[in-house]
Amino acid sequence: MSPVLSAVLKFFAALGIMLVNGVVMIYMLRKVLGHLHIRLGPMHVGWKGTMQTLMDVLKLLTKEDVTPRAVDRWLFRIAPAVVFVPSLMAYAALPFSNTWRIVDLDTGLLYTFAVLSLVPIGILMAGWASANKWSLLGGMRAAAQQIAYEVPLLLSVLPVVLVAGTMNLGGIVEAQQGYWLGFIPGWFALNPLMWPTLLVFMIAGLVEINQTPFDMSEGESEIVAGFATEYSAMKFGLLFLSEFSNQFIMSALGVTLFFGGWTLPWIPAEMNHAFGPVIFIAKAYIGIAVMMWIRGTFPRVRIDQLMELGWKRLIPVSLVLIMLTGLFVKVVG
Amino acid sequence: MTDPRMDVTGVGLLGEGLHSPGEPPAGIRRAPEGVDGLTTEHLIINMGPQHPSTHGVLRMLVEVDGEEVIAAEASIGYLHRGIEKLAEHRRYDAVGTLMDRGDYVSGIHGELAFAMAAEKLMEVEVPRKAHWLRSLTSELNRLGSHLVWYGTFGLDTGAMGQFLYAMREREALLDILEAITGQRMMFNYVRPGGVLADLPVGVDTKIKAFTDTFDTYLEEYDQLLGGNEIFQHRVKGIGVIGREKALAFGLTGANLRAAGVDFDVRKQIPYAAYPELDFEVPLGSTGDAWDRYTVRMGEMRESARMIRQLMEGMPEGEHTAKMPKVIRPSEGEVYASVESSRGETGVHLVSDGTDKPYRMHYHGPSLYALQALEDVLPGHLLADVVMMIGSTDVMLGEIDR
Amino acid sequence: MLPDAQTVKSTLATGGAHDAEVAETTLGLVVRTQISVVIDALAALLAEGYESLVDFDGIDTGSSIELTYRLRSYSAGHEVFVKTTLPYDAEMASVWNLYPAALMPERETAELFGLTLSGHPNPKRLLTTEGVAPLLRKDQPIRTHEEVRRP
Numbered sequence: 081m082s083p084v085l086s087a088v089l090k091f092f093a094a095l096g097i098m099l100v101n102g103v104v105m106i107y108m109l110r111k112v113l114g115h116l117h118i119r120l121g122p123m124h125v126g127w128k129g130t131m132q133t134l135m136d137v138l139k140l141l142t143k144e145d146v147t148p149r150a151v152d153r154w155l156f157r158i159a160p161a162v163v164f165v166p167s168l169m170a171y172a173a174l175p176f177s178n179t180w181r182i183v184d185l186d187t188g189l190l191y192t193f194a195v196l197s198l199v200p201i202g203i204l205m206a207g208w209a210s211a212n213k214w215s216l217l218g219g220m221r222a223a224a225q226q227i228a229y230e231v232p233l234l235l236s237v238l239p240v241v242l243v244a245g246t247m248n249l250g251g252i253v254e255a256q257q258g259y260w261l262g263f264i265p266g267w268f269a270l271n272p273l274m275w276p277t278l279l280v281f282m283i284a285g286l287v288e289i290n291q292t293p294f295d296m297s298e299g300e301s302e303i304v305a306g307f308a309t310e311y312s313a314m315k316f317g318l319l320f321l322s323e324f325s326n327q328f329i330m331s332a333l334g335v336t337l338f339f340g341g342w343t344l345p346w347i348p349a350e351m352n353h354a355f356g357p358v359i360f361i362a363k364a365y366i367g368i369a370v371m372m373w374i375r376g377t378f379p380r381v382r383i384d385q386l387m388e389l390g391w392k393r394l395i396p397v398s399l400v401l402i403m404l405t406g407l408f409v410k411v412v413g
Numbered sequence: 414m415t416d417p418r419m420d421v422t423g424v425g426l427l428g429e430g431l432h433s434p435g436e437p438p439a440g441i442r443r444a445p446e447g448v449d450g451l452t453t454e455h456l457i458i459n460m461g462p463q464h465p466s467t468h469g470v471l472r473m474l475v476e477v478d479g480e481e482v483i484a485a486e487a488s489i490g491y492l493h494r495g496i497e498k499l500a501e502h503r504r505y506d507a508v509g510t511l512m513d514r515g516d517y518v519s520g521i522h523g524e525l526a527f528a529m530a531a532e533k534l535m536e537v538e539v540p541r542k543a544h545w546l547r548s549l550t551s552e553l554n555r556l557g558s559h560l561v562w563y564g565t566f567g568l569d570t571g572a573m574g575q576f577l578y579a580m581r582e583r584e585a586l587l588d589i590l591e592a593i594t595g596q597r598m599m600f601n602y603v604r605p606g607g608v609l610a611d612l613p614v615g616v617d618t619k620i621k622a623f624t625d626t627f628d629t630y631l632e633e634y635d636q637l638l639g640g641n642e643i644f645q646h647r648v649k650g651i652g653v654i655g656r657e658k659a660l661a662f663g664l665t666g667a668n669l670r671a672a673g674v675d676f677d678v679r680k681q682i683p684y685a686a687y688p689e690l691d692f693e694v695p696l697g698s699t700g701d702a703w704d705r706y707t708v709r710m711g712e713m714r715e716s717a718r719m720i721r722q723l724m725e726g727m728p729e730g731e732h733t734a735k736m737p738k739v740i741r742p743s744e745g746e747v748y749a750s751v752e753s754s755r756g757e758t759g760v761h762l763v764s765d766g767t768d769k770p771y772r773m774h775y776h777g778p779s780l781y782a783l784q785a786l787e788d789v790l791p792g793h794l795l796a797d798v799v800m801m802i803g804s805t806d807v808m809l810g811e812i813d814r
Numbered sequence: 815m816l817p818d819a820q821t822v823k824s825t826l827a828t829g830g831a832h833d834a835e836v837a838e839t840t841l842g843l844v845v846r847t848q849i850s851v852v853i854d855a856l857a858a859l860l861a862e863g864y865e866s867l868v869d870f871d872g873i874d875t876g877s878s879i880e881l882t883y884r885l886r887s888y889s890a891g892h893e894v895f896v897k898t899t900l901p902y903d904a905e906m907a908s909v910w911n912l913y914p915a916a917l918m919p920e921r922e923t924a925e926l927f928g929l930t931l932s933g934h935p936n937p938k939r940l941l942t943t944e945g946v947a948p949l950l951r952k953d954q955p956i957r958t959h960e961e962v963r964r965p
Contacts, residue, residue, distance in 0.1 A: 117577040213458050217480070217795070292571065293643050301466040301569050302796045377637065379644045380571030382796045383480060490941035495956075497926075498949050502956050533840065660866040660888065663915030674888055681891065682815060746841045748869075748884070748895070759869055761882065772950075774871040774882075784918045813941060 090182045094171040101328050102321040107133045108365070109324075109372055116376035137317070145313040148211065155209030160311065160318035162202030167322040169195040170329045175250040177342045177356020188249040189241065192333060193234055196288065199326065200226040203297065206319065207307035218306025221383055222297030225287055228390045233284035235398035239277045239405035240268055240337050249333075253341030265345035269338035273408065278338050280398050285334065287386065289326040292375040296383050331367030332360070339363055455483055458795070462491045466569045466799040469809035471783075473802070477795055485790040485798070487783050492813040500773035505531050505605055505740040508773065512760075513599040515775055516811040519558035521550045522753030523775070523811070524603040529684060530749035530762040531605035534742035541686075542730040543607035548686035549723040550593060550602060551751070552716045553620075556627075557586040558754035559713050562806045566706070567638050569803035570647055575638050582630060585623050592616045605740055607733025620724055627717050635710050648702035651793065652801035654785050655700045662785035665778045666756025668805055671708045672700030678752035685751075689726070692719050702804035709806070739768050755779050755806055777811025816843050817892035822859075829858020844895045852898040856883065856912050863887040864894060867913035872923040874952045878902065879927050883909075883916075900929070902951075908934035926950040 107122070107130065114121025122129030147156060173188035175181045185191050200223045207219015241247055244255035258266040268274045287294040298306030308319050335341060341363075342356035352359070381389075461472035470491035476484040496511045503511065512523035525547055532539060560579040567575025587597045592613055594602035602609045638644055654664065659672040669676060677694045679687040695711025697704025744766045750759040756778025765771040782805040790798060819836045822845060826834045831851040837844055847855045869884035883896040900906065906929045910917045921940040924931045928948030931937040939946075947954055 113573070117574050118581060119577060213456060216456075295571070296796070299571055299796070301571055301799050304465060375573075377574050377641075378572060379567070379638070379641060379647060380796075381643055382647055382794060384794060385646055486936070490939075490943075493941040495949060498954075498956055661914045663867045663869075663913070665868065676888055746839065748841055757868065759884075761869065761871055761884075763873055772873045774869075774873075776869045776871070780918055781915055784915065788914070 094168060094182055097171060098168055098321070098325050102324045103133045103137065105324045105328065105368060106136070108368070109375075112369060112372040113376050116373065140314050140317040143313040145315060146310075148310055150211040151310065152209040152211065155205050156310075157315075159202050159206035159209055160315045160322075162205055163199055164202075164318045164322045166195045166198040166202070167325040167329065170326075173249055174329070174332050175253060175336060175341055176360050178250065178353055180357050181250065184250065185248065187247045189237060189247045189252070189333075189337075192249075192329070193230070193237075196326065196329070197226070197230050199322070203307050206311070210307070210310040212310050214304040214309045215307050217303045218297045218309070221303075222290065222307060225294065225296060225383070225386055225390075226290075228387055229284045229287040229394075232280055232390060232394035232398050233288055235395065235402060236277055236280035236284055237337060238398075238402045239274065242402070242405050242409050243268065243274075249336050249341075253336055253343065256340045257343065259345070263346075265340060267338060267340040267345075273405075274338065276397065277401050277405075280394055280401070281334065281337070283389075284394060285330045286371070286374070287390070289330045290323065291327065291371050293378040293381050294386060295380060296386065299380055301380075327368055327371060328364060331371065332364040334367050335360065335363040460798065466565070466803070468565060468802060468807060471802065471807065471809050471812075473798060475790070475795065475798060480795045482790050482793050482795060482798060485787050487787055489783070489809070489812055492809050494814065496814045497773055497775055500770055500775075502769060504768050505742070505770065508770065509601045509604060510599065512775070513601060514810065515777060515814055516753060516755065516758065516779075516808050517598060518561050518808060518810075519554045519754040520598060520600050521547075521554040521603060522751050522758050524600065525551060525685070526749050526751045526753075526758045526760040526775075527762070527773070528603045528605045529751065530747050530760040531740065531742065533747040533749055534745050534762060534764050535605070535740065537606055537734050537736070539607055539734055540731045541728050542611075542732050543734070544686040545723055545727055546593075546608045546612070546732060547603055548690065549720065549727075550590065550600070550608075551685065552719045552723065553586055553590055553593075555754045556713055556716045556720075557583050557590070559709055559716070560586070562709060562754075562803075563634065563638070563713075566803040566806075569799045570638075570644055572638065572641075572644070575634065578630075578634060578637070582623075582627065585619075589616060589619050589623060592619060604733065604736075606736040607731070609733075611732045612727070617724060620720065624717055624721050624724075628714070631710070631713055631717070639706060639710065645703065647796075647800060648706060648804065650699075651702045651797050652786075652789055652804060653699060653701045654789055654805075658785060658788070659700060662788065663781040664756065664785055665781070666752065666754075667708045667712060668700075668705060668756060668778075668782050668785075670694065671697035671704035673698050678750050678757050682750065684749075686723065690719050690722055702800055705804045705806075741766065741768050750776070753778070755808055755811070756782070758811070775811070775814055777808070777814065779805075779807040779809075780812045783807050783812060815886075815891060815893040817887075817890070817894060819843060822862075822894060825858050825862045826855050829854050829861070831855035831858065842893055842895050844897055846897050849898050849900045849904075852881075852883075852896065853907060853909060853912070855896060856885070856909055859885055859894060859896070860912050863890055864892070865889075867909075867915040868893075870916055870919040870923065872927045872929075872950070874927060874950060875899070876952060879904070879929065881906070881923070883913075903928055903930075905930045905932045907932050908937075910934060 110121040122132035125131040125135050170192050172182045173185045173191050203222040204219045207215045244252045246252060256266045256268060260266060264270055269278055290297050298308055308316055311319060342360040343352045344359055456477050458475045458477055460475055462470040472488040474486045474488055475482055496515055500508045500511055508527055509524045512527045513520035515523045560583045564576035564579035591597050593616055594600040654672060656672045656674060659669050673696055675694060675696055680694060692715045695708045697708050742764045744764055746763045748759060748761050750757045759776035761774035762770055763772040786801055786805060819838060823836045831847050831854050834855055835846040864885040864887045866886045867883060868886045871882055873880040878899045878901050880897060880899045885894045885896060906924055908920055908931055918940060920931060920934060925939045925942060926949050928951060
């Protein structure tokens with residue numbers, strides 16, 4: 081296979097995963113939230129409402145694309161793309177199994193965070209270009225919170241990198257093989273010394289992808305729909321899709337860094353290799369379900385409290401954690 | 414004819430004008446201009462009337478510096494139906510339908526206030542059974558109204574689940590109220606002289622089934638929202654309407670009791686069956702949003718207790734006094750107040766001896782809560798605006814009337 | 815909730831409202847004052863502990879507009895109605911300095927009875943738009959001419 085063809089195929093594979101993820105996750109969100117809220121969620125379109133999301137995608141595609149008169153036309157048009165493209169790019173380094181990955185990067189972790197940090201630019205563009213006060217507030221909030229939380233998020237994964245000794249996402253999974261005391265899987269999440277790190281990662285990760293309780297940038301009870309207020313039809317669809325996709329990526333990163341990636345314990349390695357992608361995606365969806373659970377029950381944090389938490393608590397805590405992990409690795413390892 | 418309100422470009426948000434800078438009401442402060450030599454512009458945000466969380470058609474004009482509120486003004490009147498004027502052209506027994514549409518989430522209280530005023534004018538003795546039925550429906554309605562408040566307060570903070578849980582209980586309540594009154598929200602059940610009808614057969618089992626489970630559910634809800642640390646951080650110390658401010662702005666009901674003032678119309682100016690009931694009045698201390706939350710949750714517990722007492726002690730007898738076909742009270746002027754879900758709902762009724770009221774003034778407590786909000790909002794963040802509208806539980810139906 | 819009429823009368827007298835009539839009616843304890851001294855009377859009552867304006871409204875009596883202030887003292891558990899009359903289209907002096915609670919009800923009363931507000935920080939209309947007649951006046955029909963006219 082020529083390298084060009086293979087690259088094109090991989091691109092479409094990533095796009096396919098992203099779109100299918102979006103459709104599945106929207107349906108899942110509706111069902112999970114529905115059952116959390118003692119209702120049923122979609123029931124009428126297809127068996128148990130399975131076709132509902134598909135119909136919604138069709139609806140979004142065929143809806144009129146409204147561009148308000150006062151918007152900055154160019155920025156308004158490219159902003160959804162600027163939000164969408166980085167979250168598509170982030171799929172590149174995910175290790176679906178020991179062989180299934182789009183690119184095998186030695187700095188996969190760094191790359192993923194680097195492309196994800198482009199998303200706020202797009203959101204800020206969308207908020208600014210919309211010429212709407214709610215959008216402006218939403219864009220500013222998104223920029224503030226995401227830039228502030230990039231620091232603790234990156235710092236929180238450094239202990240993992242220190243222990244694993246690599247930034248290759250596949251390598252990090254490999255480092256979690258084996259057992260402690262003979263039967264406890266070597267996942268970092270099962271290591272009590274890693275729990276503070278996992279907690280910081282979870283909080284910062286939720287902020288980074290604008291999820292409840294940190295969804296201030298589109299907090300519907302305060303600023304209507306935030307940066308997405310003026311968007312309609314598929315432009316809104318792109319913003320929406322990239323949000324769900326980011327949710328998947330963050331969950332997949334969590335799985336890779338802390339929960340043993342594509343492997344399951346106590347089964348032979350060949351089985352792991354054969355069913356790697358299935359296990360990986362299933363684990364990521366468990367993470368997503370936890371996010372939806374939080375979304376169904378938690379109120380929203382206020383923006384100043386969020387900033388305080390980030391700068392005054394999480395950053396010092398993660399710095400201390402890095403130091404302690406460094407000492408630990410130096411002394412024990 | 415064009416509605417001037419539609420002319421947004423001509424009037425503009427600034428054209429509406431916030432408080433004139435010359436004489437700002439007490440408590441509204443202006444941000445210092447040009448901190449560090451940079452001049453920043455304030456943003457005027459138009460929250461409502463179609464904002465997701467302004468509870469109806471309230472429109473808040475909020476002047477913000479970044480996210481901090483500098484000044485706030487409530488612009489109301491979107492729901493003005495002229496209830497007071499219409500009441501002057503309705504016979505006494507038909508005004509109840511208008512009162513339902515005042516505070517439309519707790520209609521019984523409005524009806525009750527009017528019926529009590531009319532009875533004072535006519536000097537009618539209401540049978541004991543009617544008093545008990547009035548208290549029963551009042552408390553059921555108060556629970557329903559507080560559940561709406563609980564749910565929407567949850568929505569205001571961004572928590573979705575609470576609303577749907579509250580709606581489950583409210584659905585049971587509305588079923589009970591429908592069985593008793595024949596309607597879910599616009600009851601027209603409390604009439605001058607008594608109530609429309611006795612309890613129907615079988616409703617007591619419904620009420621029992623409801624009260625049996627309600628207490629456990631309420632504790633669960635309290636833990637779900639009030640037990641959440643994020644929620645506590647959002648409401649504690651926010652929107653403090655202390656004792657002095659609450660009195661100055663004429664607050665009543667739970668908003669006043671949250672500031673530590675022990676005044677409940679049910680205790681201080683007893684009416685209906687309340688003198689015979691055993692209940693407590695929950696009090697707050699500082700008057701912040703958290704106190705308003707705890708006071709209302711406490712009121713729900715007390716209401717459930719009262720409903721149980723009312724069902725156990727329900728007397729026998731007539732449900733209404735003998736009333737003439739056409740009510741013609743003697744000339745006079747009376748005032749009757751009841752403790753509604755939002756505070757003290759009062760009716761100032763003037764009669765000229767005909768079969769229609771000469772003047773009926775409907776006092777909605779939410780109007781007074783709203784102006785207190787205007788005063789305490791400055792200095793808070795934009796996200797707190799919805800929290801405070803939610804915590805004071807303003808109802809636009811009785812503000813605009 | 816009824817305070818002693820004599821105490822209220824002496825309170826008013828010290829405040830400057832000498833000719834105030836105090837009477838117990840079906841409404842409660844009603845203080846009737848001239849429009850010129852109503853602010854003095856309210857100030858005297860406020861100083862006496864009537865710290866809250868619970869309700870404020872107007873009545874079109876057919877010859878003038880009657881204003882009713884419902885004051886309450888939570889510490890003493892007393893309640894007083896202060897009544898005053900003023901002619902149509904007159905100027906109503908705001909009492910928000912004494913009772914901030916009057917801010918919105920005064921705006922509402924002024925617009926619905928066709929009065930003008932003086933000394934109010936924000937004397938705009940509250941419920942209706944510019945050009946709407948004073949609706950609560952007795953000479954206002956509840957239907958407009960357009961609605962009544964047959965097609």
